[in-house]
Amino acid sequence: MDVNYINPFIMSSRKVFDLMIKVPLTIGKPHLRNDEDGKYAVSAVIGLGGAVTGCVILGFSQRVALALAGGLAGTPFTSVDNDCVDALGEIVNMIAGHAKTELPGGLSTLSVPNVITGEHRVQYPTGIPPIVIPCQTQAGPFAIEVAIQKTPSANGVAAAAPSAVPVKAKAS
Amino acid sequence: MQKVLIVDDSRTMRNIQKNVLTKLYPECQMTEAGDGLEALTVLASGSTFDLILADWNMPNMDGFRMVCKIREKDKTTPIIMVTTEAEKPRIIEAIKAGVNNYCIKPFTPDVLGEKIKQTLDRARAPVAT
Numbered sequence: 284m285d286v287n288y289i290n291p292f293i294m295s296s297r298k299v300f301d302l303m304i305k306v307p308l309t310i311g312k313p314h315l316r317n318d319e320d321g322k323y324a325v326s327a328v329i330g331l332g333g334a335v336t337g338c339v340i341l342g343f344s345q346r347v348a349l350a351l352a353g354g355l356a357g358t359p360f361t362s363v364d365n366d367c368v369d370a371l372g373e374i375v376n377m378i379a380g381h382a383k384t385e386l387p388g389g390l391s392t393l394s395v396p397n398v399i400t401g402e403h404r405v406q407y408p409t410g411i412p413p414i415v416i417p418c419q420t421q422a423g424p425f426a427i428e429v430a431i432q433k434t435p436s437a438n439g440v441a442a443a444a445p446s447a448v449p450v451k452a453k454a455s
Numbered sequence: 456m457q458k459v460l461i462v463d464d465s466r467t468m469r470n471i472q473k474n475v476l477t478k479l480y481p482e483c484q485m486t487e488a489g490d491g492l493e494a495l496t497v498l499a500s501g502s503t504f505d506l507i508l509a510d511w512n513m514p515n516m517d518g519f520r521m522v523c524k525i526r527e528k529d530k531t532t533p534i535i536m537v538t539t540e541a542e543k544p545r546i547i548e549a550i551k552a553g554v555n556n557y558c559i560k561p562f563t564p565d566v567l568g569e570k571i572k573q574t575l576d577r578a579r580a581p582v583a584t
Contacts (some may be wrong), residue, residue: 302561303471356467357474370467376512377560380539390542395464395514 287312289414292339292378292387292429294416299377304354311417316428320415321404324348325363327375328405331396335386337411337431339379341371350422356368363400372396378427383385388433457483457575458503460517462494463510463537464572468560472508479571480582491516494531495524502557504532509554511538511545519552533578535563535570 293310300308323342330338343351349360352370360367376396384393399405405428407413413430457480463469469487488494488501490513507525509518516524519523522534535556536549546557556568556574 299561302563346546352465352467355472366466371466373465373467376465377539379542380512383539384541390544391533393539 285337287387288335288431289416290431292416292427293380294385294425295378295382298381299374303377304351304374306351306354306420306422309419311419312414313414316413316415320426320430321406321413324400324402325371326399326403326405327371327396328399329375329379329396329438331379331383331391331431332394332434333391334388334392334434335383335431336434337429338407339375339377339382339431340405340428341375341425342428343371343425345403346421347425348450368398368400369401371398373392373438386431435439457488457505458486459483460486460488460494460497460502460504460507462491462513462521464489464513465510467528468510471564472567475552475567476571478564479568481516491518491521491524494521498525498529506571507532507534508571509534511536511540511549519549522549522552522554531533531578533574535574537567540547 296310300306321342324345325343325348327341328338333412345363347362348371349367352367353359353375355374356366356370376393380393382395407430411430411432413428416427416429418425418427457518459476461469461472473485476485486497488497500547509521511518516534518538522573533555534553535558536554537560539556539560549557558570
């Protein structure tokens with residue numbers, strides 16, 4: 284786990300929460316994703332390309348998603364509707380966008396964010412070990428998953444950013 | 456009275472910027488566009504603005520390309536880039552393209568408000584002869 288690729292997301296999250304979401308945030312110890320991680324009701328996903336390749340995911344319960352989206356929008360949400368989805372997309376955009384400024388290696392680009400709803404577990408391309416940054420708010424916990432690496436380049440051309448593949452959890 | 460064009464693919468972000476503008480200029484008329492292409496369509500219809508607030512990363516046409524297109528014909532309407540693109544090369548690129556001011560996301564309403572006032576004051580300042 285290279286802290287140079289993780290610390291920017293911790294600092295960026297604090298900044299986004301302090302300045303715009305205005306919900307107190309406690310950040311826990313990052314760890315390699317395990318079998319207990321990665322199951323969410325709502326995820327906000329954004330890809331990175333350029334000097335780094337991979338993706339960043341914010342994974343929430345519905346309750347936390349509504350609270351954080353409402354914190355940014357300044358208006359409470361009662362369901363994960365289009366406006367709530369828009370706010371969640373903007374949160375992951377700002378966290379990843381601000382973090383990428385501090386990532387090593389040079390300029391990176393962001394994809395347009397996506398939001399996934401419905402119980403699911405995100406899976407990643409082989410070879411990029413996801414790091415989970417556990418976070419806690421008054422509304423409950425959520426996670427920032429960072430699966431990025433320095434872009435391997437062939438003939439001086441950086442690879443395109445792979446996407447995370449969300450997979451619905453099997454019904455029990 | 457100020458007329459402002461707000462260009463951002465996030466409705467949440469457009470609302471945040473509208474709230475800042477309304478507090479500063481209660482009489483402000485605001486027009487919204489969801490991407491650079493939509494903004495150019497608004498401008499091509501003949502609408503003029505005292506200020507354009509532009510995101511960078513948007514679908515269909517990003518803010519940087521939009522600024523380049525606007526500046527082909529309009530060298531004077533002030534443009535503030537409101538974006539997560541904070542790397543120095545990006546900022547320099549945007550200024551060279553004709554952006555007048557830069558507000559990095561995340562921001563507080565006060566910071567955006569100050570940048571808007573700064574930009575409009577500079578735009579109104581008489582040019583030394």
